[in-house]
Amino acid sequence: MLIVSEFDDDDRLATPLGIADPEQALDGLVDARILIVDDNRVSRSVVEINLVRAGYTNIRTADDGEQGLKTVFDWHPHLIITDMLMPKLDGFDFCRWLRAEPRFKAIPVIVQTVLDAPELRGDIFDAGATDLIVKPINGRELLSRVRVHLERRRLIDHLSDYQNRLNEELRAARDMQCQLMPAAEDIAELCRKYPIEVASMCEPSSLVSGDLWGIDQLSPTALRIWTADFTGHGIYSALNTFRLHTYLKAGNASAYDPGEWLGEVNAFLCKVLPVGQFATMLCTVIDFSAGSLAVASAAAPYPIHSEGDDFRLLPLDGLPLGILPSASYETSTFPFGSGATLFAYSDALIETPEADAPALPPEKVADFMAANRSRPLEAIRSELVERLDAAAPAGLTDDLTMILIRHLGAPQ
Template identity: 40%
Template sequence: MNLAATAVVNENRTLKARLNPEVLSSSILIVDDQEINLDFMSAMLADVGFSNIRLARDGLSALELIEADPPDLLILDVMMPIMSGIDLCKHLRRDPRLAELPVLVQTGLSTVHDRIEIFGAGATDLILKPINGLELISRVSLHVERKLLIEGLTRSRDRLATELSAARDLQFDLLPSAQEQSALLQRFGLDLASTFSPSSELGGDMWGLLQRSDGGIGVFIADFAGHGVQAAMNTFRLHTLLQDVRQLPGRPGELLTDLNRRLRHLLPVGQFATMTCAAIDPRRQTLSWASAGSPPPLLKLDGEDWKDLASAGLPLGIDDSTAYETHETAFPAGAALVLYSDALSETPTSSGERLEDQGVRNLLRGSEGESNSQAALSTVLAKFQAMLSGPLCDDLTTIIIRNQIHRLGEERPRDAAE
């Protein structure tokens, strides 16, 4: 054996050792009207371990084989009877199932115009005749590996999308249902509307309802640092902790103090949450609340403008010795309460400015004329979206609660009166 032949043999052995079994078992279809070319290419590929090689002598025969069982890679001659390689390539690219099939064109045509026509027909790559065996093996291996990599990434992406969708559904299931929200009107005369819009598949916002021992109702809103999977995991942690809270304590500050102490030891380093918890006593027509670094709750009484309520307090999960103060004010018939996450006040508008707390109050003005909380919330969100130049970069949660006892013609809620 001469030196050149020895070098080829050694190179083939090196290539065979490098290629993984999945590549070598891939299906290769070689299409050429010359027997000698078919024999040469199939022999070169078989010599390094490719074991699933099919042959066709014209474009039409190849098309029948492809439609019956698509290969992982197609090696295609250009000049063939019945159907040329160019025509076959164009036909394949019109089929969505075969649009990504790697097509390696082997041709003696070498002008720029010829190459443009070949790639314009949809070829992935080309190799010039006379074919060099090592180059053929290298190009075939490259494109098969690339196809397998893309398929693996696609499967991973689809699996991740499925899992994220399931997690998103689960996160939405943690929120009060539409039936629970509408029941507040019948039980307490409280008209509640809400929106929860994660900025990605999963969010770090959460809100919920809590029963009170005095027959009233509690509502909370929490916003964990960041967004995405990690922030969403923290909302599940909070939900688990709240399962131990059968009834909201008489003073919302007590709940925040307890949650802060427990979250301090549960949250990863650097993670924290802002939170507001409000309690409405329909019998006494009062509102009590406590805040842990949240945007200030907004209150509107009949005939008055929107005003900020006290919201001082360290976010949860930072210092387990923090105690949270409970505040109280009147919440008579016709009053409205708004709780929101900071996406509403801190997202830059199309002008580049943030609304801040004053801008949120301006946004709410006029919504009180709507007939119910849902209509009011829709008006506010439409005005907010019109101010934006793109999608939200943070999770948005907004809750509007109106005391509509007087509109029901009741002096007090039936449950509270009993």
């Protein structure tokens, strides 16, 4: 807190301040670090006496702005009381220096002044003051303002500590969630075992995500690729990804057919998801020996499939998971020979910056894929991200998942 005093007239300093009740120094605040900066000895003493009589015990003084600034850097006070008109460094520049230093931006600023002109008040607040009190000051008013700003500072500190702890926990949760999805070395191993090229990403809009995806080895010539997107963002949707991963990791969904597999997952989610929560999901099975792609959807965005130079959306529909236990899901089969590509993604790709005016509607994405069919999949993924970043410079408002898979040739 910065209290700026222009009071340099000793006669005015003799004006009774009115010593405040010591109870105004609230429990837990009496040891707050308070710095008084004033070139007038009497003025410093008057303010210090009021603070001491109110019970404050951790007070330092400085007799000009430069010494005050040095004390701020060395001592990091919670509250500063300073004069406005001082040699070497006046109150305006003193305040501006504080506000220019990130470590001290949170220190509140109260200005004492004998001048009450509106233009001066504006100058004082423009310099970075938080509060202002007109002289001759009353001790009770001074201490009340000190207490209010110290309480506010303590609350902000507590909230900041809580936010920091929460962010640390969310970052830890994010690291754990990343471990649920295929790691780079796992994908590299699959690319050695199967005739595929893969590019992927799963980027949360907040620290944790409601998206999840995976690749399961069904046989030496067949892979299951699936994506899931739980409703909402943040912690609640992230917890649901852990639920789903635990269920799938235990092998509870064992059907080979994508539609039947989605039915098994739906039955599970209907039991565990609260009312109002659901998931969209895509399940595909690539059979390299048969050169086929089997696909079933639970309201997932239409995947993009290519055979030869033809890139097109697969208009697959199905009820979201977790709503109706008796829901069934239809499997559709498409050719997937050498050179074929599958692109599965979450709706953030086709609804940024707004669902009604996306930068990359599905048809445009399919055209982009066709125009770039000879490029590496990672380069395609990277350019799509660049376009999204340009369309939403403030950041995505939804979790983004993209999985691109290309069939490179005959099974090894």
